[in-house]
Amino acid sequence: EDKVVQSPLSLVVHEGDTVTLNCSYEVTNFRSLLWYKQEKKAPTFLFMLTSSGIEKKSGRLSSILDKKELFSILNITATQTGDSAVYLCAVEANTDKLIFGTGTRLQVFP
Amino acid sequence: SAVISQKPSRDICQRGTSLTIQCQVDSQVTMMFWYRQQPGQSLTLIATANQGSEATYESGFVIDKFPISRPNLTFSTLTVSNMSPEDSSIYLCSSELGAGAEAFFGQGTRLTVV
Numbered sequence: 001e002d003k004v005v006q007s008p009l010s011l012v013v014h015e016g017d018t019v020t021l022n023c024s025y026e027v028t029n030f031r032s033l034l035w036y037k038q039e040k041k042a043p044t045f046l047f048m049l050t051s052s053g054i055e056k057k058s059g060r061l062s063s064i065l066d067k068k069e070l071f072s073i074l075n076i077t078a079t080q081t082g083d084s085a086v087y088l089c090a091v092e093a094n095t096d097k098l099i100f101g102t103g104t105r106l107q108v109f110p
Numbered sequence: 111s112a113v114i115s116q117k118p119s120r121d122i123c124q125r126g127t128s129l130t131i132q133c134q135v136d137s138q139v140t141m142m143f144w145y146r147q148q149p150g151q152s153l154t155l156i157a158t159a160n161q162g163s164e165a166t167y168e169s170g171f172v173i174d175k176f177p178i179s180r181p182n183l184t185f186s187t188l189t190v191s192n193m194s195p196e197d198s199s200i201y202l203c204s205s206e207l208g209a210g211a212e213a214f215f216g217q218g219t220r221l222t223v224v
Contacts, residue, residue, distance in 0.1 A: 040218070
């Protein structure tokens with residue numbers, strides 16, 4: 001059965017810290033891995049990764065995929081209170097469906 | 111990406127009643143997806159809705175409980191029928207602009223059943 005596992009489940013840090021969120025997967029016919037940020041209800045898109053070893057960056061956020069070891073990491077440097085959210089990892093297979101992990105709840109305190 | 115307008119944003123409903131959630135996309139899309147997110151949980155896919163055909167439901171979800179309409183390429187509805195407190199969740203619709211594009215979401219509907 002396809003599954004996506006995220007760790008840690010929750011994380012509490014202070015502003016300025018760097019965090020690394022993990023996502024591992026077992027999916028048949030992998031197509032892509034996506035990261036989303038969920039602050040209230042609607043997840044907002046962060047990254048889509050399809051190839052191993054190519055880092056994607058957006059400001060203080062970056063992510064990379066390892067298709068051999070079946071995992072991805074999301075890094076956030078110099079965290080701010082506005083980074084507090086649930087970060088969701090999802091994997092898309094050839095069925096066009098997204099399989100979501102349970103999410104990592106990040107809390108950043110001043 | 112395109113924009114999905116989802117409504118209502120939230121509702122409090124009596125048990126035994128039904129609620130219909132609407133999603134309007136500002137572009138034509140082939141597939142729309144409906145998710146449920148129970149408190150403290152991740153997103154669980156309810157069904158996939160293609161225009162002109164019956165929705166495809168995931169294991170554990172049935173059409174009688176969650177009827178879906180997809181009358182055209184920009185609109186879909188999900189009805190939560192005969193509600194019980196266990197149906198209290200966030201419901202999200204989603205779509206994508208094509209193969210290989212990222213999924214985007216409606217604003218979500220927070221449903222509380224009392």
